Amino acid sequence: MENGVVVVVVPFVAQGHLNQLLHLSRLLSGHNLPVHIVGTTTHNHQAKLRIHGWNHNSDTNIHFHEFETPEFESPPPNPNSSSKFPSHLIPSFKASSHLRDPFAKLLAGLSNTARRVVVVHDYLMSTVVQDVVSFPNAEAYVFNCASAFTIYSYVWDEKGRPCLDDDESYTTLAKIPVLEHVIPPEFLEFIYSHSICDKFNSGNIHDTCKVFDDRFIGYLSSEGLCGSKKQWALGPFNPVSVNNTRNNLHKCIEWLDTQAQDSVIYVSFGSTTSLSDEQIQELAIGLENSGQKFIWVLRDADKGDIFKGEVRNLELPKGFEDRLEGKGLVVRDWAPQLDVLAHTATGGFMSHCGWNSSMESITMGVPIAAWPMHSDQTRNATLITEVLKIGVHVGDWGLGGDQDVTSSVIEKSIRILMDSDEGKEMRKRAKKIGENVRKSVEEEDGVTCLEMKAFVDHITRQ
Numbered sequence: 001m002e003n004g005v006v007v008v009v010v011p012f013v014a015q016g017h018l019n020q021l022l023h024l025s026r027l028l029s030g031h032n033l034p035v036h037i038v039g040t041t042t043h044n045h046q047a048k049l050r051i052h053g054w055n056h057n058s059d060t061n062i063h064f065h066e067f068e069t070p071e072f073e074s075p076p077p078n079p080n081s082s083s084k085f086p087s088h089l090i091p092s093f094k095a096s097s098h099l100r101d102p103f104a105k106l107l108a109g110l111s112n113t114a115r116r117v118v119v120v121h122d123y124l125m126s127t128v129v130q131d132v133v134s135f136p137n138a139e140a141y142v143f144n145c146a147s148a149f150t151i152y153s154y155v156w157d158e159k160g161r162p163c164l165d166d167d168e169s170y171t172t173l174a175k176i177p178v179l180e181h182v183i184p185p186e187f188l189e190f191i192y193s194h195s196i197c198d199k200f201n202s203g204n205i206h207d208t209c210k211v212f213d214d215r216f217i218g219y220l221s222s223e224g225l226c227g228s229k230k231q232w233a234l235g236p237f238n239p240v241s242v243n244n245t246r247n248n249l250h251k252c253i254e255w256l257d258t259q260a261q262d263s264v265i266y267v268s269f270g271s272t273t274s275l276s277d278e279q280i281q282e283l284a285i286g287l288e289n290s291g292q293k294f295i296w297v298l299r300d301a302d303k304g305d306i307f308k309g310e311v312r313n314l315e316l317p318k319g320f321e322d323r324l325e326g327k328g329l330v331v332r333d334w335a336p337q338l339d340v341l342a343h344t345a346t347g348g349f350m351s352h353c354g355w356n357s358s359m360e361s362i363t364m365g366v367p368i369a370a371w372p373m374h375s376d377q378t379r380n381a382t383l384i385t386e387v388l389k390i391g392v393h394v395g396d397w398g399l400g401g402d403q404d405v406t407s408s409v410i411e412k413s414i415r416i417l418m419d420s421d422e423g424k425e426m427r428k429r430a431k432k433i434g435e436n437v438r439k440s441v442e443e444e445d446g447v448t449c450l451e452m453k454a455f456v457d458h459i460t461r462q
Contacts, residue, residue: 005460006114007035010103010129011047012122013096014089015271016356017145018047020207021122023237024143028120029061031456036110038103040096041066050334067102069095077300079274084373085184086272093190097127104131111135118459120205124190126197139202139459141232146355147208148216148233149387150379155220169215172386176379183375205455207235207359210447211436212388232455234448236363238356240438242342252295252340255329259293262347262427265369265418266340268297269352273373277315279405284317286410287328292418294328295346297335341366347427348417350394353381362390365434367426369394369413371405390430392416392423 007028011021018039025035039047044066075088110117119140121129132140144151153173156162164170183191210217210233220231256264267287269275275283280298287294298314314332321330337357340346341364350369351357358380361368368391370381384391394413395405417423440446 004114005033005116005118006110007033007118007120007459008038008103008107008110009035010038010099010119010121010125011043012124012145013040013043013092015046015050016354017122017124018043019051019356020145020237021120021143022047022051023239024120024205024207024234025062027234027237027452028456031452032061033456033460034061034063036063036065036106038065038067038099038106040069040099043096065102065106067099069098077274079276079279079300081274083184084273085187085375086274087184087186089272090186090190093124093187096125099125099128100131103128104134107132107135107138111137116459121197123197124194126194130196130200133200140197140200141203141205141459142197142201143205143207145207146376147358147380147383148206148213148220148231149208149383150355150376151204151206152216152219153379153382166215169219172382175386176382201229203230203232203458205232205234207237207355208233209235209362209437209440210451211440212362212433213383214447230458232451234452234455236359236437236441236448238338238360238363240363240441242339250336250339252329252331252335253343255295256340256343256345259345261344263418264293264295264345265348265350265414266295266297266337266346266366267350268335268337268357269371269373270354270357272354273352274300275314280314281317282405282407283410284320285407286414288320288324289407289411290414290418292414295331295335295340296328297331297337299332338364348414348423350414350417353377353384355380358384362388362430363434363437365431367391367417367423367430369417371395388429388433390426390433392426 009021009025011018022037025037029035037044044064074091077086077088081087107117115137117135117138119129119132119138120143121140122143122145126142129140132138153176156173161174204220206217208217213233217231217233287296300311300314316330338360341349341360346366348369349361349366350371351361353368353370353372354377358368368384370385370391371394372378372381381391385393392413395409417426440448443449
């Protein structure tokens with residue numbers, strides 16, 4: 001018996017990618033679509049452990065399919081590497097290619113009972129889903145884990161950085177460091193191996209919002225630039241309102257409840273960044289000298305398997321936490337980031353500008369002190385600081401991703417963001433953009449609400 005349309009979601013195994021496609025699965029499930037999520041046993045466990053903003057166990061329309069992959073050797077993160085790219089994770093990235101056979105078997109079973117199987121896969125899982133072409137009732141949509149601005153900047157690079165009719169966009173794009181400065185050759189080769197998706201791509205999905213990214217969605221849709229593929233701006237995927245009932249006992253939220261509005265800067269560098277001992281010392285001194293209240297999530301980059309091996313002990317300056325008791329809070333494990341950013345006491349975010357963190361901060365209307373480390377982060381940071389003008393640079397990363405950021409540079413960026421007229425204007429713009437982004441999701445005629453409806457109508461068409 002035919003069961004209508006089913007969706008199969010295939011995330012890439014890095015935390016930021018996992019998180020976004022779990023949230024998209026929640027949104028698609030809310031349209032009464034059964035969703036099947038394909039992943040390794042380890043990374044599905046990781047994703048479910050860290051997801052926040054909703055309870056995946058309560059959604060009976062979402063089905064996890066977990067497959068073992070061969071053991072891989074993944075060295076610990078190297079905080080003293082000259083590159084901040086998480087090269088230690090590449091073995092786990094490559095091991096994900098072994099999901100091809102189990103994915104094809106799952107697809108074969110679903111295609112026998114469904115009218116249509118819609119595969120939504122991360123671009124970096126294109127080789128895993130390539131057998132989609134063998135099933136006449138299956139179609140695949142590529143998920144790009146970045147803004148339309150960032151995706152367009154890659155296309156623009158590939159085309160030799162041509163002149164544009166839009167002088168402002170050209171000037172902004174020209175400020176971005178070239179790709180080779182932030183991504184090692186081994187991973188670039190891995191990225192290019194997935195261009196196979198051009199043969200079966202039915203459209204491109206972006207976790208971005210037309211409220212602030214419409215110009216670059218338009219560029220990507222231009223005739224001849226990216227072919228005739230439809231561009232779907234379905235973001236933000238993350239929840240746009242936060243219910244604190246699950247996290248209200250976390251020390252971050254309890255502490256924020258005692259602070260004044262917009263008085264706290266939240267500091268976190270995501271799941272793939274390892275700060276060196278020297279950088280930790282400089283950041284601590286900069287925070288202390290800034291005189292601003294803060295929450296600092298101080299943790300090392302993920303290992304290939306976060307459930308195995310020892311955790312690095314990150315040392316702060318002697319007496320740092322005692323001196324700043326009541327002024328700052330250091331968190332050495334997971335923190336409910338979305339809840340923190342949504343809190344009225346949070347007035348700024350020092351971030352690596354991974355797209356999850358960027359999108360969550362934009363959604364909640366919080367300006368950013370941008371300190372990108374690798375990959376798309378310099379491009380996301382350029383969107384934030386140069387296009388949206390809701391952030392300040394930390395250091396001179398715009399000239400090539402320099403990581404030698406001193407305590408005085410950190411102190412200056414914090415003071416600008418949290419205690420200056422310039423920072424107040426950024427916060428005002430950020431709050432306005434955040435308000436409009438949330439409306440785009442919550443209101444029936446909101447641009448994201450209409451975009452999601454159009455996508456669901458498209459994949460469920462007769």
